[in-house]
Amino acid sequence: MNKAMENDWQTILSLGAEGGSITLLGKEQHSGEWVFKKAVNEMNFDDLEDESFQPTKSTEKVCTLKSPISNRGNEATSWEKAIKLLDHYPWPMLNPREVHPAFRKRVWSALQKEVKGKYGDRINSYRLKKWSSLCLPEYSPKVDTLSKWLQNSTHTTILTGAGMSTESNIPDFRSKEGWWNNIDPRTVATTDALRDDYDLFHEFYSMRINGLKQCKPNIGHDILADWEQKGLIQAIATQNVDGFHTLAGSKNIYELHGSIHKFRCGNCAMSAEEEDFLSESNCKYCGGKLRPGVVLFGEMLPEESWRDSLTHIQKSDLVIVIGTSLEVYPASQLPKMTNGKTVYINAEVDTTHHNFDLMIEGKAGEILKLVDELV
Numbered sequence: 029m030n031k032a033m034e035n036d037w038q039t040i041l042s043l044g045a046e047g048g049s050i051t052l053l054g055k056e057q058h059s060g061e062w063v064f065k066k067a068v069n070e071m072n073f074d075d076l077e078d079e080s081f082q083p084t085k086s087t088e089k090v091c092t093l094k095s096p097i098s099n100r101g102n103e104a105t106s107w108e109k110a111i112k113l114l115d116h117y118p119w120p121m122l123n124p125r126e127v128h129p130a131f132r133k134r135v136w137s138a139l140q141k142e143v144k145g146k147y148g149d150r151i152n153s154y155r156l157k158k159w160s161s162l163c164l165p166e167y168s169p170k171v172d173t174l175s176k177w178l179q180n181s182t183h184t185t186i187l188t189g190a191g192m193s194t195e196s197n198i199p200d201f202r203s204k205e206g207w208w209n210n211i212d213p214r215t216v217a218t219t220d221a222l223r224d225d226y227d228l229f230h231e232f233y234s235m236r237i238n239g240l241k242q243c244k245p246n247i248g249h250d251i252l253a254d255w256e257q258k259g260l261i262q263a264i265a266t267q268n269v270d271g272f273h274t275l276a277g278s279k280n281i282y283e284l285h286g287s288i289h290k291f292r293c294g295n296c297a298m299s300a301e302e303e304d305f306l307s308e309s310n311c312k313y314c315g316g317k318l319r320p321g322v323v324l325f326g327e328m329l330p331e332e333s334w335r336d337s338l339t340h341i342q343k344s345d346l347v348i349v350i351g352t353s354l355e356v357y358p359a360s361q362l363p364k365m366t367n368g369k370t371v372y373i374n375a376e377v378d379t380t381h382h383n384f385d386l387m388i389e390g391k392a393g394e395i396l397k398l399v400d401e402l403v
């Protein structure tokens with residue numbers, strides 16, 4: 029980071045064009061507040077005519093400068109006012125040279141506003157990539173590819189697993205901190221456990237039910253709900269029983285492994301209430317043991333959810349698989365049942381997942397946020 033002036037003004041944003049540059053400088057006050065000022069180097073931009081801009085593939089050298097600039101309104105005491113100092117220039121179309129790390133997100137969202145506003149399709153992807161690589165160092169061409177596939181897709185289905193909810197502080201199953209690394213699933217998540225060791229079964233699911241009450245959907249859930257509303261995705265098939273997709277506002281949800289918020293008798297299948305289960309009451313119809321409506325190992329998946337998920341997957345030209353080890357059958361087979369493009373977003377990506385068209389290793393919430401900034 030170059031200290032532009034010896035009195036510790038720092039470069040917040042530097043933009044270049046043929047024969048000149050605009051620099052937004054900032055200085056942090058003792059209060060922690062920043063003040064800003066604009067510096068225009070060499071040439072003037074003042075009455076730069078928009079139509080002088082003919083964006084080309086490499087738009088490095090398009091901006092021609094006309095006449096001198098006035099020093100009107102050069103300083104600002106807030107970020108909002110600072111970015112307004114650039115209002116007079118088509119700054120999103122200039123060549124971004126530097127963005128201060130502390131201001132990357134704010135510059136990116138200011139740019140997004142301009143992109144969605146008057147510049148729309150006049151900013152070519154070359155320019156956008158340049159901005160993204162400066163504002164979003166974690167940006168990868170893969171995120172860009174996925175955002176394009178998502179925008180061009182006519183039918184997109186999402187398949188999620190427990191990795192979708194770890195950013196809500198709910199453990200998954202097979203990661204280092206996962207449930208099955210501490211508990212043998214055969215002792216708690218099977219019909220045998222329900223029948224033969226109800227106390228342990230009950231303790232395990234009560235712990236999960238009560239644990240969920242401290243948690244809420246994360247940004248990943250929210251973004252998927254927002255994408256559904258925008259028509260970017262058409263369905264979510266989930267292996268999760270936490271109900272967080274629904275809580276986040278998604279409508280087209282297919283719960284392949286049931287729900288931990290529904291309860292019934294393990295004997296007569298009559299439905300029951302959560303408090304009946306938590307209080308270890310027996311079924312009021314037959315006296316049988318109550319259980320949550322989750323699919324236990326050895327049980328069939330709910331027919332309707334499976335059938336509808338499969339229909340969406342087969343109809344899709346894009347299937348995005350998020351936060352699942354794909355170790356549990358038959359959900360693990362769903363990505364193979366589409367002719368569309370397949371994308372895998374997971375914290376751990378290894379060679380066993382080679383049959384995906386695109387694999388992005390990282391946290392679901394963070395990756396979805398990056399994609400969301402580009403769609």
Ligand code: APR
Nearest residue numbers: 189190191194200201202267351352353374375376391392
């Ligand atoms: N973002 C992306 N991926 C993540 C994140 C995250 N924040 N956190 C964890 N992961 C990844 C892990 O690396 C792991 O590969 O999510 C995956 C979760 O895999 P599992 O724990 O095996 O969970 P899941 O695939 O949903 O399990 C399927 O198994 O135990 C049964 O019924 C249970 O529905 C569950 C099924």
